[in-house]
Amino acid sequence: MKIEFLLNGEAVTVDGNSPTRTLLDYLREECGLTGTKEGCNEGDCGACSIMITDDDGTKALNACILFLPQLHGKSVRTVEGLAAPDGTLHPVQSEMIENHGSQCGFCTPGFIMSMAAAHQNSETNHDDVLAGNLCRCTGYVPIIRAARAAEKFAKPKHLQINKLPVTKTIQSERVFVPKTSDELADWYIKNPDATLIGGATDVGLWINKDLCDLSSIAFIGQIDELRGIEISDSGMAIGASVTLSQLHKAVAKKYASLGELVRRYGSTQVRNAATIGGNIANGSPIGDGPPALIALGAQLYLRRGDDFRNMALEDYFIDYGKQDRKIGEFIIGIAIPEQPNNLKCYKITKRFDQDISTLCGCFNITRHSGKITSARIAFGGMAETPKRATSVEIALIGKPWTQDTITAAVTKFSTDYQPISDVRASAAYRAQTAQNLLQRYFDETFGHATNVLEVTP
Ligand SMILES: Cc1cc2nc3c(=O)[nH]c(=O)nc-3n(C[C@H](O)[C@H](O)[C@H](O)COP(=O)(O)OP(=O)(O)OC[C@H]3O[C@@H](n4cnc5c(N)ncnc54)[C@H](O)[C@@H]3O)c2cc1C
Ligand code: FES
Ligand code: FES
Structure with a gap:
């Protein structure tokens, strides 16, 4: 299994490595590129951030949950390769020095790489860019100051990628990096025990934290047919390997x-x-994609060999850890029907940014002449699976859009959900919050905005 990519501008071929060797381990152990740090080894701290350029552009990724075959045909840049060949620092590096953005320095290479990727993309929402980089000593003000100060500088010429390595399909006994869904369908039928890997933001943790051994693997991130987003009069069709960043670009305007x-x-x-296909396939009861997509009435599309089928997304989730997916079957995408935008999604977390949901409530309620004509409500974090609140929906449909209707409907949440207590919240908290969120949806339709980031007297 030969993997080809550019590393700090130089072509490298990696051979004979385990397919689940992470880029972080490879950089530190094999290349001596120890600027890329290991903090959490689970995608949470950003100390291992590096920059990848491929056909989709330049982006920051966590090297600790990135496997070597995912790099095939791409360009990797680490903090060691960020300055120009003549030693001139990248603007974000010089501004970090200028603005005193580093103390112990452990987090600094990760910050620098996130900031450099943002600089390449002219992205200036620095709070957002840096939410996944944790710093324990400097504090964020000087770092954000440095990022702002770097905005005015041109993108360094040496970071332009003119040529990426030739990307041949990788196929070995254990590893397959297909280019088409036909290739994947055929291979998966013959290798039904294989694990599919999209973005590896879940599977990376199985390897790093649970020390799993995977018998055979298909890395599906390079199949163009699974990476498309089509918008038409009938709605949006989104491929399974579309990343959450790409999804954001596609949906933020409409929803x-x-x-x-x-x-x-x-x-x-x-x-x-992270891909939307992975977010659905993993069947997590606290994934954020499924409740929103269920509320929008999304259909899920699956393929097994030459057989295709589709279903309402909510029907895919059968029970905790059990989904309606046959052996050798994979998700090809989802479709969201065209509709007016009545969707509100409420992600309730302990920390506002970069936290898994305690619960996630999504409401899509249509009204006509003061009456509720349709209601689709779905929650994550309230049951063993992402689940619709069908009793609440029934209590709403056909009723006037009034406080009395809401007061009556919220009592039905206890029919739909019997939440559990866990480290994130108690059952009572979850039950009460679900009710409050319907109230919040109602209040917001009258212009009463809720700001959970500021406490006002
Ligand atoms: C630091 C961190 C923060 C996170 N925050 C959130 C968050 O806020 N909200 C949230 O919902 N999740 C969060 N996650 C979880 C994770 O990012 C998502 O579940 C993600 O969408 C999984 O997608 P992936 O492509 O990385 O999946 P992978 O890890 O590649 O795969 C996950 C599972 O899906 C299967 N799979 C992948 N693609 C397909 C396919 N096309 N067909 C069939 N099976 C497939 C894999 O075999 C595997 O079982 C977080 C994870 C990390 C590490
Ligand atoms: S080491 Fe923490 S995100 Fe990779
Ligand atoms: S400078 Fe020490 S952790 Fe950020």
Whole structure:
């Protein structure tokens, strides 16, 4: 299994490595590039941030949950390769020095790489860019100051990528990096025990934290057919390997609240890797994508060999850890029907940014002449699976849009959900919050905005 990529501008071929060797380990152990740090080894701290350029552009990713085959045909840049060949520092490096953005320095290379990727993309929302980079000593003000100060400088010429390595399909006994869904469908039928890897933001943790051994693997991130987003009069069709960052770009204009939900999903580095297919396939009861997509009435599309089928997304989630997916079957995408935007998504977390949901409530309620004509409500974090609140929906449909209707409907949440207590919240907190969120949706339709970031007297 030969993997080809550019590393700090030089072509490298990696051979004979385990397919689940992370880029972080490879850089530190094999290349001596120890500027890329290991903090959490699970995608949370950003100390291992590096920059990747491929056909989709330049982005920051966490090297600790990035496997070597995912790099095939791409360009990797680490902090060691950021300054110009003549030693001139990148503007974000010189501004970090100028603005005293570093103390112990452990987090600094990760910050620098996130800031450099943002600089390449002319991205100036620095709070967002840096939400996935944790610093324990400097404090964020000097770092943000440095990022702002670097905005005015041109993009360094040496970071332009003119040529990426030739990307042949990788196929070995254990590893397959297909280019088409036909290739994947055929291979997966013959290798039904294989693990599919999209962005590896879940699977990376199985390897790093649970020390799993995977028998065979297909890395599906290079299949163009699974990476498309089509917008037509009938709605949006989104491929399974579309990343959360790409999803954000596609949905934020039409469904602003879904855009905001996706913006708070993990961090920039996580969103640049995580795919919507992986977010659905993993069947997590606290994933953020499924409740929003269920509320929008999304259909899920699956393929097994030459057989294709589709279903309402909510039907995919059968029970905790059990989904309606046959052996050798994979997700090809989802479709969101065209509709007026009545969607509101509420992600409730302990920390506002970069935190997994305690619960996530998504409401899509249509009204006509003061009456509720349709209601689709779905929650994550309230049951063993992402689940619709069908009793609440029934209590709403056909009723006037009044406080009395809401007061009666919220009592039905206890029919739909019997939440559990866990480290994130008690059952009572979850039950009460679900009720409050319907009230919040109602209040917001009268212009009463809720700001959870500021406490006002
Ligand atoms: C630091 C961090 C923060 C996170 N924050 C959030 C968050 O805020 N909200 C949230 O919902 N999640 C969050 N996650 C979880 C994770 O990012 C998501 O579940 C992600 O969308 C998974 O996608 P992936 O492509 O990385 O999946 P992978 O890790 O590649 O795969 C996950 C599972 O899906 C399967 N799979 C992938 N693609 C397909 C396919 N096309 N067909 C069939 N099976 C497939 C894989 O075999 C595997 O079982 C976070 C994770 C990390 C590490
Ligand atoms: S080491 Fe913490 S995100 Fe990679
Ligand atoms: S400078 Fe020490 S952790 Fe950021």
